[in-house]
Amino acid sequence: MVKICPQCHSENKDEAKSCIKCGYTFRDDVPYYHRVQLKSIRCPQCHNVITNLSYGFCPKCGFEFQKKEKNVTYNYLEVIPKSEHENSITFGYISSVFIPIIGLVYGIYNFTRKGDVEAKKAGINQIIMSVLFLVMDITYFYFLFNMGLFKF
Secondary structure, eight states: OOEEOTTTOOEEOTTOSBOTTTOOBOOTTSOSOOOOOOOOEEOTTTOOEEOOTTSSBOTTTOOBSEEEETTEEEEOOEEOOOOTTHHHHHHHHHHHHHOHHHHHHHHHHHHTOTTOHHHHHHHHHHHHHHHHHHHHHHHHHHHHHHHTSSOO
16 A cells, blocks of 8 residues: 655555655644546546446447557556536435425526536426426426415
8 A cells, every 4th residue: 555645646655654755744634545436427538428437438439448468567547526516416315396486596507607517407407397397396296276275
């Protein structure tokens, strides 16, 4: 295992007490590594977004992510960063179900985010969900009025 200095980001031996580059003193109670959880990757050849990383190749074009040539492993993974609009996506889905008018506003907001594919897809879904739930609510109240169960 290799220790990564939190100050200068250089690699040090696992048993090192301080960084060889900047002199930062390592504390024993803090772990010096962390796992990165990938949400999805983008194929460098066809730019397809892949969410199942167990394939090892792109299911659309067949590009292999890791190639071994003469004892050297080449890794071609391009990590897609997490969406900057996670909160608006979450609130958009919740409000699409419970308060469709506000869900529609969140859907339009998320749909208009440039450069964020995840927010754009969520915006389309939220707009569709909001319209469907709004129609259901209107239909529900229409039948309540006609049956005489709901009066003003």
